Amino acid sequence: MDVTELRVALFSGNYNYVRDGANQALNRLVDYLLREGAKVRVYSPKVKTPAFDPVGDLVGVPAIPLPGRAEYRAPLVLTPGVKKDLHRFGANMIHVASPELLGHAAVRHAHKNRLPCVASVHTRFETYPRYYGFAFLEPMVEAGLRRFYRRCDAIFAPSESMAQLLRDQRMNFDVGIWSRGIDRDIFTPERREMGWRRALGIDDDEAVIGFVGRLVMEKGLDVFADTIDELGRRGYRVRPLIVGDGPAKEWFEKRLPEDAVFAGFQRGEALGRAAASMDVLLNPSVTETFGNVTLEAMACGVAVVAADATGSRSLVEDGTGALVRPGAIGAFADAVGHYAKDLAAREAAGAAGRKASRAYEWDTVNKALLDGYLRIERQRERGQRGGTPGLGRIWPGAQVPPRG
Template sequence: MQMSDLRIALFSGNYNMTTDGANRALNRLVEYLLRQGAEVRVYSPTNAEPAFPPTGDLVSLPSFAIPGRSEYRLPMALNGRVRRDLAAFKPNVVHVSSPDVSAHRAVTWARHRRLPVLASVHTRFDTYPRYYNMAWAEPALTALLRRFYRRCDALVTPSESMAQVLRDQRMNYDIGIWSRGVDRTVFNPGRRDPAWRQQLGLADNEVAVGFLGRLVMEKGLDVFSDTIDELRAREIPHRVLVVGEGPAREWFEARLPDAVFAGFQGGADLGRAVASMDVLFNPSITETFGNVTLEAMACGLPVVAAAATGSESLVDDGRSGRLVRPGAIHHFAEALRGYIEDPALRAKHGAAGEARSKDFSWDRINQAVADTYLRLIRQKPKAQP
């Protein structure tokens, strides 16, 4: 079988409703597959004002807005319209990217037809309850995820560190790597813009500690804020530059009244914003890869990150950044202090991170997923006539 013979039904919980690393990666994958001659049909919830135009053919799934997080919609069971569309498309492989209700139904639909199923794991869903005072629910959620992922033929995840977590949790026995790439025409040190910094009130000689990502509690906003409080208490001079939007912005602004909030940035503006930081601070433990970490590295920034899935596979501790035990406020502050007070160290570790970022080519990375589709089709027993 050739790439051009692939017919992929891709199920996504959020293909283009908001902008995040997972749906950007899915859109890039579809673009690559279409460019290679494969046929792809995407099934996802939709909303009236998506964050960006979808790549490929998009079929809207029945869904409802998540209470308190209306920017997201939760897909429901596959209705007759969707099932008829699937039958007419006649996929030879099914790809599910979020363990929601529609994905469960899609896996059942595929298994009844002996079609191979690939699941991509994009985030640490099992860690989310701890950010909403529901840590007691994590074991049950992990068990539900295990039931879902074991019904799939294989999993792919963005980093070896996350793959090992999935192995340890016994989620599946066929787990591969679908890494992430970075667009170096957008993210590079040359995008730094002193004039833009000055417009935001950041002087050339001020060290900007950056936060990049959606402003939601599961990104570690509490740890970030507590660490900045310690820097302030120790009278270590710095500024905070926050790039991103989200429902927790009001909370974050109240916690960091002296920070500069640049809001949502996209495309070349995003590259400019990242390159105009001096160090990225990423305390999140929910990412399976950490696109923001890679983007910062490509811009020549040292990264201070939680020693967790994703960042552990990107940051070389003591060479391109610092990896700190999750939640260790004092150690995060000490790592940031080193970069704030030592411009030569910032430059040295930033250059090492930029060199590492050059290993991530989108086409090579997405070909690994296509190769997995082809392998699963070869391995899957054919349905009896």
Template sequence: MEISDLRIALYSGNYNFVRDGANQALNRLAGYLLDQGAAVRVYSPTTDTPAFEPTGDLISVPSVAFPGRGEYRFPTHMSSVARRDLQQFRPNVMQISSPDFVGHRMVSWARKQNIPVLASVHTRFETYPRYYNLAFLEPVIEAILRRLYRRCDAIVAPSESMAQVLREQRMNYDVGIWSRGVDREVFNPGRRDLEWRRSFGIADHEPVIGFLGRLVMEKGLDVFSDSIDELKRRNVAHRVLVIGEGPAKQWFEDRIPEAIFAGFQQGKDLGRGVGSMDMLFNPSVTETFGNVTLEAMACGIPVVAAKATGSQSLVRDGESGRLITPGAIREFADALQLYCENSNIRGEHGAAGEKRSDEFSWDQINNTVAQSYLRLIRQRELGHGPISQEAIR
């Protein structure tokens, strides 16, 4: 069997109604598979105002706005229309990227049809409750995730550090890597634009600490702002540049009023924004990969990140950035202060990060997923299905 023989049913809880690293990766994967001659059908909640056009055929799944986070949709059920379309499409492999109710139903359907399932893990959902004073729910969510992923033939994570977490959580016996790529046409050191910086009142000599991503609390906005406070107490000269939008924007603006909020950027404008920073500060512990970290590295700027999944597989501590214990405000401030005050180290670490980013080619990365599909189909033809729960206890 070749890639062109694949018929992939892909379920996503968010394929294109919000622009983030996970669904952009899914769209890139669909595009790669279609270019190789495979058939791809995507099932996902939809809206009348998507963030971007979907790649491939998209079948809408019934959903409602998520309470308190209206930009997200919560899938409610697999409609009869979607079920009929799935039956007519006749997939020979399935991928699910969202561990919600419909994701469970998709896996059940695939098991009845004797179709192998690959689950891709894009975020650490079990860590989200701690940002909303609901940490007691984490074990419950982890148990639900484990039940789903053990019913799949294999799972893939964006980084080795995240894959190791999944192994330790006993989510599945077969855990692989589906990394992320970076568009070097968009993200490279040549995108640095001093005139653009000056338009915000940033002097050429002022070190810029950047934040890139959706403005939501689970991205570590509290740790970011506390660390900036520590720099101010030390009288460390710096500017803060925030690129992104989200429901916590007002909170973030109130917390660091001296920061420059450049809003949502995309394409070459995003590359210019990232390249015009002097360092990226990414305190989040919810990332499974950290696209923003890789994009900053490709632009030749050092990264100060939490020592967590994703970042640990990208940043080499003391070589291309700093990895700090999550929530350690003083240590984060120490790392930022070093880069603010020593342009030579900043340049050396940025150059090392750019060299490392050359290893991430989108076509090569997406081919590994296609090969995983083919392997799971061969295993199923030999009579091998998902490993039993008892085998991985």
């Protein structure tokens, strides 16, 4: 099959109504596919005032506010009208971006109509319960995810460390890589502005320890705050700079020292300026599958200290920063304190990170997923059907992991 024959139906719980790294990656993917000559139709909830205009044709699906996180929508089912639109479009590839009710409905549609189906993995949903007092539910969530992903021909992770975790969890036999890219016009050391820092009340000799992302507990806000406290006890002169917004903002403001700077949600050139104006990025999250903010900081020449977890583990290497055992407050403080105090080490890590970030270009990483689509189509044409045993599909003669 040629790329111009490809007709992709993309299903996502969030395509453009709240801005985050996952849906921005999906919009960039659609832009790339359209430029390459493929046809794409997106099925996702719509709102009256979305965060940004969608790329491509977006068909709204019914949804309700997510309990406890009303800014997000929980899509429900494929209505008769949506099904008619899907049939008129004539999709020959189903791409599911989130494992909620809509995603399950899309997979069922693919099976019923004998269409290839792939899933992209954007976050570690199985880790979420631990941040809300329900850690005992993690095995159940993981089992549900396994059942969902095993019904797809292939799944795609944004980093090798995440892909290996998915293999270890026996989520699917066919696990590929769809990485993330970087916009070098936005994320560059040239965007660093000392004047902007001064306007926020930050002295030039203060080491700015940055956090970038949605302010939700699963991003490791407690670990960030505990690390800042430990640095204070050790006598380091550091200033927390928080870039982002979210439902846990009030908690975070109360938890951090009074001199912490909350710059709010930033995007585009303003986000590039904020990232480049930090001295160290502290990313304690263990829920990331890639870590866009980590790559953005590296591209800006900023030293990174991150949790030794999926995503960051594939980005932060010797010389570009430090990986720390998740939750190890003393070790986080050691690493952040080292870069806060040692300007030469900070600059060396930033230069190494800037060099390493050059491997990530959007068209290159999106081509990898397009190639994956076409490979799965070729396998279908030859009668080879991907998936995992026990759910009706397996490559002939393949060695597969045991069911769990």
